[in-house]
Amino acid sequence: MDLTERSPIMKVIIVGGVAGGATAAARLRRLDENAEIIMIERSGYVSYANCGLPYYIGGTITDRSKLTLQTPQSFRNRFDIDARVRQEVVAIDRAARTVTVRRLDDGTEYVEGYDKLILSPGARPVTPDLPGIDAGRLFTLRTVEDTYAVADFIDREQPRRATVVGAGFIGLEMAENLRERGLEVTVVQRGEHVMPVFDADMASLLHNHLREHGVELLLKADVTGFEETSDAIFTTLADGRVLESDLVMLSIGVAPESTLAREAGLELGMRGSIKVDATMRTSDPDIYAVGDAVEVTNVVTGSPALIALAGPANKQGRIAADNICGRESEFGGSQGSSVLKLFELDAASTGLTLTAARAAGIDADAVILSPANHATYYPGAETMTLKVVFERGTGRILGGQAIGRGGVDKRIDVLAVAIRARMTAADLTELDLAYAPPYSSAKDPVNMAGFMIENILDGLVDQVTWDEALELVAEDGDAILLDTRTAGERSRGGIEGALNIPVDELREHLDELPRDKRLLVFCASGLRSYVACRILSQHGFSCANVAGGYGFHTQVKRGSAAPHACVGDCGLPV
Amino acid sequence: MDLTERSPIMKVIIVGGVAGGATAAARLRRLDENAEIIMIERSGYVSYANCGLPYYIGGTITDRSKLTLQTPQSFRNRFDIDARVRQEVVAIDRAARTVTVRRLDDGTEYVEGYDKLILSPGARPVTPDLPGIDAGRLFTLRTVEDTYAVADFIDREQPRRATVVGAGFIGLEMAENLRERGLEVTVVQRGEHVMPVFDADMASLLHNHLREHGVELLLKADVTGFEETSDAIFTTLADGRVLESDLVMLSIGVAPESTLAREAGLELGMRGSIKVDATMRTSDPDIYAVGDAVEVTNVVTGSPALIALAGPANKQGRIAADNICGRESEFGGSQGSSVLKLFELDAASTGLTLTAARAAGIDADAVILSPANHATYYPGAETMTLKVVFERGTGRILGGQAIGRGGVDKRIDVLAVAIRARMTAADLTELDLAYAPPYSSAKDPVNMAGFMIENILDGLVDQVTWDEALELVAEDGDAILLDTRTAGERSRGGIEGALNIPVDELREHLDELPRDKRLLVFCASGLRSYVACRILSQHGFSCANVAGGYGFHTQVKRGSAAPHACVGDCGLPV
Structure with a gap:
């Protein structure tokens, strides 16, 4: 691809200079040395470490410069990219192929033409229309500026108590990091459990760990408003409770930043997201969109989904650039792989x-x-x-x-x-x-x-959950719990009414078991009870293994944060 | 599968009570509560932690009982399995479907019939027919007994120096663990590099790390014999060198333990291994074989392979048991996934x-x-x-x-x-x-x-290795090295004769580059040089990226053990 063969020069404008946008810009340059590439970022920073922001507040990352290793100048030097910060694209004229850009510092505007436009506007923190939502002691976290605002507030005001509203990734990362800064933290979550990417039973392990670390956790709690005084902010819940704290972190989720796309008449997807095809192209053939603002396909269900994560955003940026430069490249969808450090x-x-x-x-x-x-x-x-x-x-x-x-x-x-x-x-x-x-x-x-x-x-074993097991036992008396742990383990806790026969003694005690009841078998983790089920079913008993074992039960139902491994009792080959 | 429906009782003999054999036994019982299952193990221990043995010698695992959590009694209690230790199957009569078993403690023998036989004999350390191979100060490592012998020797004799012959997994794990015990360690390896599961360039990183930890490493060194005195053992190399030490660890590889299978006339595979089909069945329909002794298919090449690892052995044991119990199950082959901790x-x-x-x-x-x-x-x-x-x-x-x-x-x-x-x-x-x-x-x-x-x-970049690059530059003068690192990085080391233009200044210096030579471009790791190649090739230059960058070069060619990351210079989006 010799430049001398290419003409005319392509001009690409990229809206948003983080993750997907920055990746698209760099890939564009590598594919087309001649293109004019302009990246317009509303905040003051490009390609910053957005997933690291909570850790700056908590003090794990101490050096401000680590959050913002890249600058417009470094993009210029490396990639000959014109990165403009504190400027916002406020309108797209699709017919004219121009965008209107506002300089945020002085409010002046100018018009810039494009051949191809990439939208990478991201998602904004959801801020519901509640009384007091504009309080100065109420923060959201999206940009480097937001981060400094929280960190500066903490340095200046030395707050003692924080209320975190919403318990997704940002909410829990902030709960941890505020705790690391020595604050008392209350997490308020509308749903039954934190972190919707986990089932309720798994999330309960997170609940236990939060409480172990002194975080107060209010579940099924709906916030109805905030009230600020000179030295505190009060969070009111639907049940009338009022939480007093020095600051509120609002992190109830994000919404696609699609105002620009909507106003330009681009086709939208679920919850106001921007609709794109597998090449990341919008309904306008000259406009691509990537990142948290776009609707993707969930690869497991094949259905549309909104998945606001850095990994897919980066991949999509590269794919948009490929297609703009005539290289076939498709995004196969997201599956929402994610990981959270919680203490x-x-x-x-x-x-x-x-x-x-x-x-x-x-x-x-x-x-x-x-x-x-x-x-x-x-x-x-x-x-x-x-x-x-x-x-x-x-x-x-x-x-x-x-x-x-x-x-x-x-x-x-x-x-x-x-x-x-x-x-x-x-x-x-x-x-x-x-x-x-x-x-x-x-x-x-x-x-x-x-x-x-x-x-x-293969039908070698039936399985029931603890909920099902306890319901079956309570309801009709046709089922009975069988605890196959050792006497030593039972002495440290068990379930009332369960029969107790250690798996290693089961064969000698088959006569003592009822043949007219379903045996719901458990051990500490589910391994020995599986062996027991195999013995029982081959001897004609009706039985099922209780998934997760007693250890999981204690964690989910009783809030135990203790480890729940079998101790030396289930190490035989499985 | 009610037992009352089953008849007659199936009798299975398993030769070998570790990994594959123990797994097969346990799975058999879970599938068939009625079967008679006899597991015959030559050593004194069943289902022991064979991958943990070096760490007992090194003192990382301090408790003997942790290596041997399972016993014949625990197999009896949990699985109703008759595990016989210190007994060896010395012959198979396939026509009669019997095996001859020797009690190692008294040499007496008995005959035991079977319906199905599973061979899980493992692999034995290769001990070449060299002078002095039977020296008392020469050890191999396979069983718990071998482990105790080495550990007891160290406790008793307080050796200062060890020679490790062979640098595969066991050799390097032993080198580390002997070092942890305070010994001076020399590793003698016949090949050009340690660990054949790595290419030579990657293995050189291990060489550097071994030397950092004071391990002397002799490569391309062929051992011709051993000579023992009352207080030392001398290892002679083909080049005449003689290494004096207090003990020798011989770990030059393993060979399938297939004597029994061969003498029984079972079909053999490569290097004397036992041939099996995907169901783990040998050429005799009543005999299955699993683990280190069998030939497997390499899933990448589709060719026969010997892969002596615990993971596949365990899986094969389960598959053999499945098929014996009439459940269709096939082993899809191995790919030799492995991991080594080295300091x-x-x-x-x-x-x-x-x-x-x-x-x-x-x-x-x-x-x-x-x-x-x-x-x-x-x-x-x-x-x-x-x-x-x-x-x-x-x-x-x-x-x-x-x-x-x-x-x-x-x-x-x-x-x-x-x-x-x-x-x-x-x-x-x-x-x-x-x-x-x-x-x-x-x-x-x-x-x-x-x-x-x-x-x-996609043809976006050509790549050459360092060997190719240095050869091209040396040979014909049609190629030249271009170092795209910063001046600061170059001041800490570089390659003589290379042109130096930092990637961020490349566009302004294109005029200074020769158009009649191939530019072989490098940076610290290969990322910036890739960007440089994209700039150069689009401006009509002939170029290639040198794989791995200067950091890899220093590690491979110069034995540097220093980290070789780009320091803050290649963090831009890629």
């Missing part, structure tokens, strides 16, 4: 939760296991909780959630690739993963999940 | 090395990159070196190697799944992996590798 916990997820899968009309089920992150005989092993969602019938893997301390992101990434490749449980059992004692087990947790799903699909 | 380094690999791919006749190439394990603005980021092997033309991913400190096993597991799913470079670019600053970057290293391969396949 000492790692919490990662990919694909569909069980709740989401069923809401999408899929006949889905899930297994729950509590494997160690590496061989337990090697020092430092930590138990994680892993939930893998699958489609009944086909065994297709639909999603994964994992919470633990170490090795969690690895298993979710492995599952992410498996989901991308449309793998089934049988495929998971075969995955050949790198093993040595400091890193994994000969049967990796992902292999184990595959084995467990296969056993269910 | 502070993690070194992982999957699939084919570039050397192996080319040896298999594949038109293969590789990219080399030096990404951080997570966002560099988040504290604690570490640079890893990642090499991804691909097939030219198709872009199919063939293998991956990664060495670094943290996050290395994750990227190799992600590549392992991608290889399993026969993904291409384009697929890697699309992988939706979990990102937050403490765990990864918005473009994960695996995505980056995909982008780099795609750029090569």
Whole structure:
């Protein structure tokens, strides 16, 4: 592609200079040395570390310059890109192929023509129309400026108490980071649990950990307004409670920043997002859009979705640039892989939760296991909780959630690739993963999940959830709980009314078990109870394994944050 | 599957009670409560932690009982399995379907009938027929007994110096663990580099790290014999050198333990391994074989392979049990995913090395990159070196190697799944992996590798290795090296004779570059030089990117163990 062969010069304007926009700009230049590339960013910073912002507030990142390594000058030097900050594109004239740009510092405007336009406006924090929403002590977090505002407020006012409204990624990262700064933190969440990318049972592990770290957590709590005084802000809940704090962090979600696209008459998708095809092109052939503002396809369901994450945004930016430069390139969709650090916990997820899968009309089920992150005989092993969602019938893997301390992101990434490749449980059992004692087990947790799903699909074992088990036992008396843990384990806690027979003594005590009742079998994690179910069903008993075991039960139902591994009792080959 | 419906009782004998054998036994019981299952193990221990043995010697694992959590009694209690230790199957009478078993403690023998036989004999350390091979100060490592022998020798004799012959997994794990015990360690390796699962360039990073830790490394060194005195052992090399030490660890590889299978007339595969079909059945329909002794299919090449690793062995044991119990189950082959801890380094690999791919006749190439394990603005980021092997033309991913400190096993597991799913470079670019600053970057290293391969396949950039580059420059004068790093970086080291133009100043200095020579462009890691190549080729220059950059060069060619990340200079969007 010699420049001398090219003409005329293409002019590309990019709206938004972070993630997708910045990536698109750089890729454009690499593909076309001759193009005129203008990147217009409303904030004062380009290509900044937006996922790092909460950690600057918390003090983990101490150097301001680390958040903003790139500058308009560095884009100019490296890529010959004209990056204009504190300027906002306020209108698109599609017929004329021009945009109107406002200089935010003086309000003046100018018009700039384009051959191709890339919209990378991102998503804005949702700020509902509530009384007091404009309070000075109420903050949202999106830009570097927002970050400095919160950090400066903390430095200046030395607040003692914070209310965080909304418990998604930003909300929980802020809760952690405000706690790291020594504040008392209350998290208010409208839903039943934090982090919608987890099912309620898994999210309860996060609840426990938040409380362990002194975060007050108010669930099913609806905020009706804010009231500010000279030295405090009061958050009112629908049930009448009033929370007094020194600052409020509002993080109830984001909405696509699509005003510009809408006003230009571009086709919109769900919840006001910008509609694009797989090449990231909007309904106007000269306008592309990328990042948090666009509607994507959820690769698991095939349905439209809004997924505001940095990874897809960056990939989309590159794809838009490719297509603008005549290189065929398509975005295959998102699956929402994500990971959250919450104090000492790692919490990662990919694909569909069980709740989401069923809401999408899929006949889905899930297994729950509590494997160690590496061989337990090697020092430092930590138990994680892993939930893998699958489609009944086909065994297709639909999603994964994992919470633990170490090795969690690895298993979710492995599952992410498996989901991308449309793998089934049988495929998971075969995955050949790198093993040595400091890193994994000969049967990796992902292999184990595959084995467990296969056993269910093959009819080797029935499974019930704790909710189902407790309901069955309470309701009709036709079911009974069977605890297959050792006497030592039972002495540290158990379920009233359960029969107690350790799995290793089960064969000698079969006579004592009722043949007219369904036996709902549990151990600490679900492994020994599975062995027990195999013994029982082959001896003609009706039985089911209670998913997750007693350890999961104590965490979900009782708020225990204690580790729930079997201690030396379930290490036999599985 | 009610037992009352089943008859007659099936009797299964399993030869070998570790990994594959133990897994097969446990799965058999879960599938058939009624079967008679006898597991015969030559050593004194069943289902022991064989991958943990070096760490007991080094003192990382201090508790003997952790290596041998399972016992014949625990197998009896949990699975009703008759596990017989210190007994060896010495003959198979296939016509009569019996085995002859020798009790090792008294040499007596007995005959035991079977309906199905599973061979899980493992692989034995290769002990070549060299003078002095039987020396008392010469050890191999396979069993718990071997481990205790080494550990007891160290406790008793307080050796100061060890010679480790062979530098595969066991050799290097032993080198590390002997060093941890305070010994001076010399590693003798016949080949040009340690760890054949890495290419030579990547292995050189391990060489540097071994030397950093005071391990003496003798490469291309052939041992011709050993001589023992009352207080030392002398290892003689082919070049006449003699190494004096207090003990020798012989770890030059393993060979399938197939004497029994061969004497029984079972069909054998490569290097005396036991031939099996995908159901793990040998040439005798009543005999199955699993684990290190069997020939498998390499899933990447489709060719027969010997892969002695715990993961596949465990999976094969389960598959053999499934098929014996009438459940269809097939082993899809191995890809040799593995990981080694070497002092502070993690070194992982999957699939084919570039050397192996080319040896298999594949038109293969590789990219080399030096990404951080997570966002560099988040504290604690570490640079890893990642090499991804691909097939030219198709872009199919063939293998991956990664060495670094943290996050290395994750990227190799992600590549392992991608290889399993026969993904291409384009697929890697699309992988939706979990990102937050403490765990990864918005473009994960695996995505980056995909982008780099795609750029090569699409003809956006040519690539040469350092060997090729230096040869081209030396040979004909038609090529010249162009260093695009900053003056600051160059002041800390560079390549004599290279032109120096920082990438950010390249556009202004194009006139100074020769149009009649091929420009071989490098920076620290390969990212800025790629940008430079894009500028140059669009301006009509002939150029190629030198894979791995100056950092990789210093590590491979100069034995530098220093990190080789670009420091703040290549953080722009890529």
